Amino acid sequence: MRSNLSILAGLVLLLGAAACGPLPVYYRQGAEVSRLRSDELSCQAQSLKDAPVANEIRQHPPVFYPGRKVCHGGDCYYHPGYWVEGSIYTVDVNKPLRKRLERSCMAAKGYQQIALKRCTRRTAPVVPPGARLAPLTEAACAQRNRDGSIIIRPGS
Known part of the structure; x- marks a missing residue:
């Protein structure tokens, strides 16, 4: 039970850190936003x-918690050690290949993948038809919308 809690706590920290880090986006200066999405x-x-x-089911190895000696009022006794089964999880073994294929396809279309800092404001601007990706500045940032789309703010 204790190992499952530590794994869960680590996952929560990892997800929290990922939400703060840079956002990978595809970019080609002057490209139409609608064309980029397409x-x-x-x-x-x-x-x-x-x-x-291609999901595979895997299991973390079991964990052994050794016994310990407990003394109280001059009397000592031993708590025995115990095993905790490893948690079961699923891995998509094709995900890394799929990402490489996607990057290669986008590169063939003239885009490069860049990492932009995340925008601090959470208001997504309305993208007018025919809008194009502007040149990036140091103030450029990106935000992911609820629908999964990404908005690139070029900065001022």
């Missing part, structure tokens, strides 16, 4: 076709 979707679909989800 290209990204087609590359994701093609990479999923070429490297479909």
Whole structure:
């Protein structure tokens, strides 16, 4: 039980840290935002076709907690050690390949993957039809919307 709690706590910390770190985005200066989204979707679909989800069920190794000696009022006794089963988890073994295929497809379309800091404001601007990706500045940032789309703010 104790190992499951420590794994869960580590996962929560990792997810919290990932939400604060840079956001990977595809970028090509002057590209239409609608074209970027279309290209990204087609590359994701093609990479999923070429490297479909292949989940494998795995298990962390069991953990042994050794016994300990407890003394109280001059009397000592031993708590025996015990084993805790490792937790079971699922891994998509094709995910790294799928990401490489997606990056390669986007590169063939002229995009490069960059990491932008996350925007501090959570208001997504309305993207007008025909909007293009502006040149980036030091103040550039990106935000992920609830629908999974990403907005790039070029900065001022």
